[in-house]
């Protein structure tokens with residue numbers, strides 16, 4: 001196998017949430033503002049998007065979309081320029097340029113703008129699509145039937161319970177990380193300068209990674225902890241930087257669009 005690299009990676013500056021911290025990790029208190037980024041990755045064989053964040057209309061009117069109670073609990077902050085389409089266009093791309101979309105899982109804050117990419121190839125973890133339509137009660141509020149309906153007939157490729165090397169050169173490897181949901185995925189991105197592991201929701205906060213704390217409403221706690229430990233092992237063996245999607249310190253530490261990693 002010849003080894004390759006992704007050319008550039010941008011963390012897109014999408015809206016943030018302000019939530020009760022104990023919903024992210026037991027033992028925390030107070031409110032925490034957390035980022036909700038998508039990642040755009042340029043590779044010689046395609047333009048790849050990892051996660052699409054919340055639905056764009058949630059920025060305009062979260063109550064209309066989610067209802068008063070959930071909207072109040074989410075505390076969405078973001079402007080027109082933070083909508084995913086604006087972020088992608090600001091980098092000089094059209095939405096149609098995106099060839100591959102990898103969705104870490106189908107919770108509303110990771111999959112809300114999927115409908116804007118009807119012609120891309122879509123990747124999702126094993127079991128995620130049926131589970132999203134018939135979820136376990138504990139996290140059911142995170143799956144939104146209306147939003148799932150508009151992506152039903154897309155070109156879905158299910159990652160079959162293994163890691164998948166997207167372009168066969170080792171630069172973009174979809175990592176199977178079940179636990180948070182049945183089909184949770186992370187993504188390894190190897191650039192010329194460094195390697196990242198983008199966690200999705202396989203882990204939510206750096207403190208949780210360090211202390212091996214599971215998320216309060218995971219689908220399967222035991223599986224989630226195996227995935228969390230696997231991320232730590234990969235971090236070591238691949239000499240990778242772990243970028244935890246929702247961690248505010250990671251967001252502050254790593255640069256984001258318009259700056260990129262090469």
Ligand SMILES: [Zn+2]
Pocket residue numbers: 105107142180201
């Ligand atoms: Zn989630």
